[in-house]
Structures are given as C-alpha cells and as structure tokens.
Amino acid sequence: MTDSPHTPVPKPQRFPALRRIFQPVAETRGFARFMLWTGAVLTGLFILMAIFAPWLSPYAFDQYQLAGVAFPQTAPPSALHPLGTNVQSTDVLAQILWGARTELLVVALALILALAIGVPLGLIAGYFGGWFDRIMVLVMDAMFAIPSLLLALVIAFLLGSSIASGIVVAAAAITIVYVPQYFRVLRNHVTSVREESYVEAARAIGAPPSTILTKYIFFNVIQAIPVLATLNAADAILTLTGLGFLGYGVQPTQGAEWGYDVSRAVGDAASGIWWTTLFPGLAIVLLVTGLTLLGEGLNETINPVLRQRAATRVNMEDEA
Amino acid sequence: MQTKPDTAPDAPAPDVPLVSVRNLKTWFEIRGGVLDRMLGRDAGTVKAVDDVTFDLARGEVLGLVGESGSGKSTLGRSLLGLVHATGGSASFEGQEVVGLDEPALRKLRSRMQMVFQDPHAALNPAMTIAQSVGHPLTIHGRLKGRDEIRAHVAKTLERVGLSPADTYMDKYPGDLSGGQKQRAVIARAIVLDPVLLVADEPVSMLDMSVRSKILKLMIDLKDQLGLTYLYITHDLASAKFFCDRIAILYLGKIVEIGEARALYAGPKHPYTEALLGAIPDPDPTRTIPRNLPRGEIPDAAKPPRGCAFHPRCPRAFAPCGWELRDLTPVLEARWAGMEEQAHLAERALIGEIPAEVMEGTTARLPAATPGGGADLLAMLERIRSEDPAEPFWTGIKEMRAEADHVAMEFHPALTPRLYAEGTTAAACHLLDPGLTHPRAAAAPVL
Numbered sequence: 001m002t003d004s005p006h007t008p009v010p011k012p013q014r015f016p017a018l019r020r021i022f023q024p025v026a027e028t029r030g031f032a033r034f035m036l037w038t039g040a041v042l043t044g045l046f047i048l049m050a051i052f053a054p055w056l057s058p059y060a061f062d063q064y065q066l067a068g069v070a071f072p073q074t075a076p077p078s079a080l081h082p083l084g085t086n087v088q089s090t091d092v093l094a095q096i097l098w099g100a101r102t103e104l105l106v107v108a109l110a111l112i113l114a115l116a117i118g119v120p121l122g123l124i125a126g127y128f129g130g131w132f133d134r135i136m137v138l139v140m141d142a143m144f145a146i147p148s149l150l151l152a153l154v155i156a157f158l159l160g161s162s163i164a165s166g167i168v169v170a171a172a173a174i175t176i177v178y179v180p181q182y183f184r185v186l187r188n189h190v191t192s193v194r195e196e197s198y199v200e201a202a203r204a205i206g207a208p209p210s211t212i213l214t215k216y217i218f219f220n221v222i223q224a225i226p227v228l229a230t231l232n233a234a235d236a237i238l239t240l241t242g243l244g245f246l247g248y249g250v251q252p253t254q255g256a257e258w259g260y261d262v263s264r265a266v267g268d269a270a271s272g273i274w275w276t277t278l279f280p281g282l283a284i285v286l287l288v289t290g291l292t293l294l295g296e297g298l299n300e301t302i303n304p305v306l307r308q309r310a311a312t313r314v315n316m317e318d319e320a
Numbered sequence: 321m322q323t324k325p326d327t328a329p330d331a332p333a334p335d336v337p338l339v340s341v342r343n344l345k346t347w348f349e350i351r352g353g354v355l356d357r358m359l360g361r362d363a364g365t366v367k368a369v370d371d372v373t374f375d376l377a378r379g380e381v382l383g384l385v386g387e388s389g390s391g392k393s394t395l396g397r398s399l400l401g402l403v404h405a406t407g408g409s410a411s412f413e414g415q416e417v418v419g420l421d422e423p424a425l426r427k428l429r430s431r432m433q434m435v436f437q438d439p440h441a442a443l444n445p446a447m448t449i450a451q452s453v454g455h456p457l458t459i460h461g462r463l464k465g466r467d468e469i470r471a472h473v474a475k476t477l478e479r480v481g482l483s484p485a486d487t488y489m490d491k492y493p494g495d496l497s498g499g500q501k502q503r504a505v506i507a508r509a510i511v512l513d514p515v516l517l518v519a520d521e522p523v524s525m526l527d528m529s530v531r532s533k534i535l536k537l538m539i540d541l542k543d544q545l546g547l548t549y550l551y552i553t554h555d556l557a558s559a560k561f562f563c564d565r566i567a568i569l570y571l572g573k574i575v576e577i578g579e580a581r582a583l584y585a586g587p588k589h590p591y592t593e594a595l596l597g598a599i600p601d602p603d604p605t606r607t608i609p610r611n612l613p614r615g616e617i618p619d620a621a622k623p624p625r626g627c628a629f630h631p632r633c634p635r636a637f638a639p640c641g642w643e644l645r646d647l648t649p650v651l652e653a654r655w656a657g658m659e660e661q662a663h664l665a666e667r668a669l670i671g672e673i674p675a676e677v678m679e680g681t682t683a684r685l686p687a688a689t690p691g692g693g694a695d696l697l698a699m700l701e702r703i704r705s706e707d708p709a710e711p712f713w714t715g716i717k718e719m720r721a722e723a724d725h726v727a728m729e730f731h732p733a734l735t736p737r738l739y740a741e742g743t744t745a746a747a748c749h750l751l752d753p754g755l756t757h758p759r760a761a762a763a764p765v766l
C-alpha cells in the first residue's frame with residue numbers, strides 16, 4: 001500500500017542466501033582483501049599439492065631406491081632429487097608433497113569431528129541450560145585449561161596402542177583439543193541469541209525446540225564458525241607437526257609428515273646439510289601462515305558485516 | 321479464512337468470554353550471586369504479575385497500560401504460555417492455559433498469536449519474509465507443498481499492506497523498513513487465522529509517521545478477521561482511540577479497569593489520574609508519562625506494603641501501607657530544598673533508615689548518637705509540623721522517644737481490593753466507604 005519502496009523491483013535472484021554470504025567477500029577492500037587473497041592462494045597451493053601428490057611427486061613418500069639402486073643419503077639437490085634426500089634416503093620433495101596430503105587430511109578429519117561433536121553440544125547446552133550446561137561447561141573448561149600439545153600427546157599415547165591407523169589416532173587427538181573451543185563459542189553465542197525476540201516469536205508460532213534450534217538459532221550462530229575453523233586449522237597443523245616431532249604423530253611407515261621429517265633432520269644443519277630441515281620447515285611455516293591469513297581475512301570480512309547488521313537495528317530507517 | 325483447526329469449537333456461547341483470567345500470578349525468583357546460592361539464600365521474588373483478574377470478550381480490544389516494569393509483557397506472555405504462570409488461572413476458549421505442557425501449548429498457539437515490540441528483532445535475520453511468514457503454516461501442518469504455502473503467504477502479505485507481495489517475499493528483514501517489518505510480523509501472526517492477538521507495544525519502536533498506519537491496519541484486520549486484541553502499551557493516549565476497555569497495571573496489579581470512555585472521563589484511581597494528567601504533552605521522545613507524582617517506580621523485588629502506589633500517591637492516607645523506609649524520600653525531598661548548613665544539622669541527628677520491608681506495625685528509627693532519641697523525636701515533630709500535608713504522617717499512630725532511637729507505631733497496612741462503580745473499577749482505599757480519609761473529614765472546605 002503506502003509504504004512500498006520507490007526503488008525499482010529487483011529481478012528475483014536464484015540463490016539469495018548464497019549471494020548474501022559471498023557478497024561481503026567480493027566487497028572486501030584494503031588490508032583485509034590482501035590477507036584474504038594471500039591466505040587463500042597459499043592454502044589453495046597446499047590443497048592442490050595434497051590432491052595431486054601422486055602425480056606431482058617423483059617418488060613415493062617412503063621410496064628409497066629406484067630400480068634396485070639405492071638413493072644416496074643426505075644428497076644435496078640435484079636433477080634426480082630437486083630438493084635433495086634426507087638421512088633415511090627418501091626424496092625431500094616427495095616428503096613435502098605427500099606430507100601436504102597427510103597434514104591436510106588429518107586436520108580436515110579432526111575439524112569435521114570437532115565440529116560434529118562441539119557444535120551440537122554447544123547448541124543444546126546453550127539453549128536448554130540447566131545441569132547439563134553446567135556440567136559441560138565445567139568439563140570443557142577443564143579440557144581447555146590443559147596445554148593443547150600435552151592433551152594431544154596424552155590422547156595419542158592412549159589411543160596409539162589400540163588403533164592401528166596413525167592418521168586416525170592423530171586426528172582423534174587433535175579433535176579432543178579443539179572440541180572445547182567450538183563448544184564454548186557456540187554455547188555462549190546461543191545463550192545470547194536465545195534471548196532474542198525472534199526466538200520467542202518462534203515459540204509463539206508453536207515451533208518445537210528442535211525446529212527452533214535448527215531453523216532459528218543455528219543459522220544465526222554459525223557465522224562464527226568459518227573464521228574459528230580456519231584459525232584452528234592453522235593451530236592444528238602446529239599441534240600435528242608437534243606430535244610428529246615428538247614421535248607420537250603419524251608414523252613414517254604410514255605417511256610423510258613434516259614434523260617427523262624435521263625431528264630426524266635436526267642434527268643435519270650443523271654439518272652443512274640445510275635442505276633436510278629448510279624445506280619441511282618452510283612448508284609448515286607457509287601452510288600455517290596461509291591458513292592464519294585466510295582466517296584473519298575472513299574475520300575482517302565477515303565481522304564488519306555482522307557489526308553493520310547489528311547497527312541497523314539501533315537506528316531503524318523508516319519509510320515515508 | 322478457509323482453514324479452521326478441528327480443535328476450535330466454532331459456536332461458543334456468545335456470553336462466554338474468550339479469555340478469562342482469575343487471580344493470575346507470575347512470580348520470578350531472582351537468582352542472587354554465587355554466595356547467595358551457596359548459602360541457599362533467597363535473593364527475592366519479583367511479583368511481575370500478581371493476582372490479576374479480568375475477562376476478555378470476543379471481538380473486544382482490551383488495553384493493558386502501565387509504566388515500564390509494571391508487568392504488561394509478562395501478563396501477555398503468561399496468557400500465551402510463553403512464560404509459565406505460578407498461580408491462578410487463565411482460560412482461553414474454555415481451556416485452562418496455566419499448567420498446560422509445552423506440546424499442548426504449541427497446539428493452542430495456532431489460535432492465539434503475538435505481535436512484538438521491536439519488529440527488527442522479532443524476525444529471524446536468516447529467513448526471508450516468505451519463509452518467516454509461511455513457517456507457522458508448516459509447523460502446524462496447515463498447508464502442504466511449497467506453492468500452496470507461497471500462495472497463502474502472498475495473500476497474507478497483501479492483506480497487511482505489503483503489496484505487491486512478490487516485492488517482499490524473497491527479501492530479508494534487513495532490507496525492509498521498520499513499518500514494513502512490523503507488517504510482516506503481523507502477517508506472521510495472522511497467517512494461521514487466530515482469534516486472539518496479544519500486541520506488545522506494537523508501534524512504540526516505530527517512526528511517528530507510521531504508527532497511525534499500523535494501528536489503522538490492526539483495526540482493519542480486527543474487523544475483517546474478527547480478532548480479539550490484548551493491546552499492551554505505556555501510552556494511555558494511543559490506547560484511547562484503540563481500546564474498548566482499559567486495564568491500568570501498577571507493579572503487577574490491576575489498579576483500575578473498565579470501559580475506556582468512562583475511565584478517561586472519570587478516573588477513580590489516583591495513579592490513573594496521574595497518567596491522564598500526563599497526556600497533554602505530545603513529546604514523542606518520552607516513553608514514560610511525565611508529571612507523574614514524586615518518586616521513582618519502586619524496586620519490584622521489594623514492593624511497598626499495602627497499596628503499592630502509596631509512596632507516590634498524593635492522596636494516600638492511614639491504611640495505605642506506610643512503613644519506615646517511606647521516610648527516606650520524604651526527608652530527601654525536604655533536604656533538597658534546604659540550606660546546606662540546616663540540612664547537615666538535621667542529617668547529623670538521624671541514624672541509618674532501614675531499606676528493608678517493615679514487618680508488623682512497629683519500627684525503630686535509630687538516632688545517630690547514643691542517647692539521641694529525644695533530639696531525634698523533637699526534630700521529627702518539627703518536620704511534621706512544618707509540612708502537615710505530607711501523607712507519610714497519616715500512617716503514624718504514635719512516636720515515642722527511647723534512649724537511642726524513636727519507636728514508631730504505624731497503622732496496619734491494608735491492600736485495597738477492586739471497588740466497582742458504574743463501568744469501571746479501581747483498587748483504592750478512597751473508594752471504601754468504611755474508611756474515612758482524614759483530610760476529607762478534617763477539611764471539607766477547599
């Protein structure tokens with residue numbers, strides 16, 4: 001009637017929800033844009049390496065001979081071994097490429113598991129409160145208080161004897177470390193969103209708790225997840241390589257792992273063998289940097305949008 | 321509209337009220353600090369709704385008016401079962417709401433709906449307008465199929481003036497203006513074809529220019545759909561045009577209720593008088609009526625005894641519930657208008673006035689120094705003689721000086737019940753023919 005807008009009617013969009021999510025990414029400017037894109041490119045490179053390792057890598061990760069001829073030990077970079085070989089006679093380039101696969105696989109597995117456990121627990125504890133909430137907060141805070149590498153070490157040590165796959169053990173150890181973070185963020189967010197009047201409105205139209213949680217609360221609290229997950233991935237790489245360095249990570253027979261590589265090469269640098277530590281170390285630094293930049297870039301990109309949306313409620317513009 | 325749920329008895333007796341509320345109580349326990357909880361100490365109870373009784377006939381608009389914190393929203397939410405009442409009864413279409421479990425309440429909510437104060441906050445930011453408005457249909461299984469729901473949503477949007485509906489269907493709440501959002505909220509409330517709408521300050525957060533349009537829309541919808549409204553507002557002026565009957569709420573209790581015109585023409589309760597006296601000020605920025613009598617709204621966890629309005633009531637007298645802590649605002653008002661020296665001299669005589677609710681009818685006002693009781697009494701007598709019109713003194717039967725304090729004997733506190741006269745009723749001792757107002761008797765001339 002009277003308060004229809006004067007702007008021309010926009011064409012119906014096919015995926016309004018998707019556009020809403022990606023619009024801020026396209027509109028980022030300045031330093032946030034730099035962080036976002038640098039991070040995305042670096043991370044993307046490692047993802048490509050992980051996916052195409054079997055084709056990119058000249059050798060298998062545990063290969064130490066070719067046609068009956070053993071690789072030289074700690075040989076400097078050459079045409080046959082572009083990044084040299086290490087003390088176990090395996091090719092350093094192969095270790096880097098296959099290592100990318102191990103690192104990303106373990107971290108992805110761990111993140112998915114941590115999300116699958118932490119998010120529902122946070123939603124339920126935050127929405128229903130009560131004794132369940134209090135117990136969960138207590139347990140999660142206690143877990144959060146333990147240094148992450150120590151916690152991961154204990155879990156890896158406990159599971160290592162009963163589970164054969166080093167990948168699964170490492171992923172489980174890292175999962176336990178990050179569940180409390182997702183739980184805390186989700187739970188605190190839910191306790192504040194729960195008081196919003198659209199949640200009461202949902203009750204008023206007769207929505208049962210399950211519908212309220214999935215349709216009214218979930219979508220308004222998951223915005224915090226992409227940023228946290230990306231930053232956690234960076235942190236998780238460090239935890240995994242830390243485990244590997246200490247010998248409790250993925251075992252060398254099961255996959256290449258940069259932290260383990262570094263641990264075997266620590267003595268080399270003193271005798272002038274720089275390639276065995278430099279390249280795995282560089283890989284760790286670059287991947288962690290890439291993920292961190294991506295996370296911080298996303299943070300800068302998504303949060304202004306959240307802040308702006310919060311501000312519109314204060315001065316509600318109105319029609320004639 | 322077309323679909324009527326089978327739970328609705330379609331032909332109720334015409335004289336049975338749609339809503340019948342009897343002695344409804346919604347009390348909140350305040351959770352104290354950690355220490356309080358560990359010691360099992362009760363931090364107190366807020367009687368947000370306390371002993372409220374009223375009826376709401378089909379097709380009627382009842383206005384619920386009161387200052388902030390008077391319990392308007394809590395009363396509305398208790399009716400819908402959004403908060404659980406702690407006592408009394410509220411029946412809707414003959415069905416008791418108090419004590420009903422959540423699944424039964426959810427079913428009932430297709431018949432009673434709510435419109436919220438802040439339209440921006442009341443819509444899920446992650447849902448389009450069509451999803452928000454159509455969701456009740458899905459929840460209650462009214463319509464099946466996307467197209468059918470969309471068609472019904474479109475019709476409802478047109479009905480609330482969001483026309484053409486296609487312009488709005490796929491927008492997010494953030495894309496609409498406040499007035500448009502409130503129309504969408506109203507659309508969501510009527511999409512199930514309810515009979516009762518609780519509207520909690522539906523226009524107070526909107527621009528002045530759209531307020532009357534939204535109210536006009538609500539009147540039109542009421543006529544077209546045969547709705548019954550519980551209209552919550554703190555603005556007695558807007559209630560005048562909108563409501564058939566008005567209930568004035570003060571600290572969780574109805575202090576006056578009745579036919580709107582009669583209530584405006586002849587308010588019986590001093591609080592209603594004060595609210596009406598505040599109306600001629602058209603300042604839109606004000607949310608609380610001005611010119612209200614002295615004092616603040618009391619702490620809801622420690623409400624005054626007797627008539628809760630007595631500390632602010634210009635006509636309060638002996639039975640209204642006077643207690644020792646009422647002396648504090650009296651003295652503060654006096655001191656505010658005094659010279660610094662004289663004020664400090666008076667303050668030096670008096671000890672700490674207790675802030676707690678008084679038990680029984682006797683209290684001790686401590687003197688500042690041991691043996692200062694006699695001086696303190698002399699000062700109190702002087703203050704009384706300088707302003708004998710101050711209602712506080714009517715509550716005191718006797719004051720006696722003891723060594724270190726003044727012993728005071730108060731009149732017993734009486735809680736006023738509703739006295740009906742004509743088409744309105746008010747809860748005030750002035751209407752009790754058995755009680756005589758001291759000033760009415762002493763000074764008939766004026």
Ligand SMILES: Nc1ncnc2c1ncn2[C@@H]1O[C@H](COP(=O)(O)OP(=O)(O)OP(=O)(O)O)[C@@H](O)[C@H]1O
Nearest residue numbers: 348366368387388389390391392393394395554620
């Ligand atoms: N969930 C709750 N827990 C504890 N106290 C509450 C709760 N809800 C309301 N109250 C208290 O009950 C009293 C009445 O609140 P209510 O919101 O009903 O008032 P209102 O008349 O709607 O005020 P306003 O005009 O500010 O909306 C207030 O003292 C408030 O602090």
Ligand code: SF4
Nearest residue numbers: 627630633640748749
């Ligand atoms: S009972 Fe009447 S006169 Fe007494 S305080 Fe209340 S409103 Fe005032």
Ligand SMILES: [Mg+2]
Nearest residue numbers: 392393394520
């Ligand atoms: Mg309110």
